[in-house]
Amino acid sequence: MPELITHTTFAYLIRRRNLEIHFFILFLLGAMLPDLLTRPFTTFFKPEQFFFNASHTPLVVLLWIILISQFFEKEIRWNVFKYISLGTLTHFFLDLFQNGSNNIGYQWFFPFSEWNFSFNLFWADESIYIAPFMAIIFFIDFYFFKKKK
């Protein structure tokens, strides 16, 4: 996983510009969600990491999003589901470029297939070098967007 600054800044930059603030926050939350569901646990429970890693697969994340959206008002439930899912898609898109941190990769089609694909462009720890640039891009965009408003 790239760290969360890269994930959230990427989602921030590609967002729909006139997105309502509530859904915008959920979109950014979605961009972090797969890592929030797994990394705190895999860090502390290493031998059980594959139990928690399941929550970083598209199907299980989808179930989590359905579960989370149950805890929002009925009128916006579909939009909650939609925007968290879209945020999560941006997360998986960035993960697609990374070398697998274990030998089975990101299990895109879990539990149906073990077929795995990645562009293998960078290692998990290398995204820390990208983070400062992403933060700068974020502040520039934030400044001009606010000024434009």
Added chain:
Amino acid sequence: MRFILKKIKVYLFFMKKFITVFILLIAILSLSYYNYQKYDYNYFKNIRNGKEYINGGLKVLEIYNKNSLLAANTFDTLIILNYRCFVENGNRISVGDNLGIKATIVNPDTVSAYFVHIQTPRFWKVIISLIPFFIIIYFFFKYFKFDFKKFIFIRKNA
């Protein structure tokens, strides 16, 4: 009578939500357990079939000589041959370093590396990841509040 009907309606509403959440949790836990059962230590031994091996978080336990070292992560303990082939992110490998490697498998316990990457400590990655997490949690609770009666998040200023 109306009061009782209202109570029943509220009860059914909560039951429906409870059942939905329960089913989803069971599905998630089942899939997680399936994943946990499937990828055990033996699985990783068995899939080594001469193909490419890409793995990270391999801690160097012992350097045997200029050609081979012993490294391990939670699931793999490996002898890595040819570890000085192409070292990225550092000049030399020492005991305690975490490695990411691209290699070909020689036998179930030995791989021949063609690309070695010395990984930087995960600590800083975790620390900087906490910044956007707390910012978004702050904004989430700024724009949503939890209604304990209905057991849902409702929008503020909607």
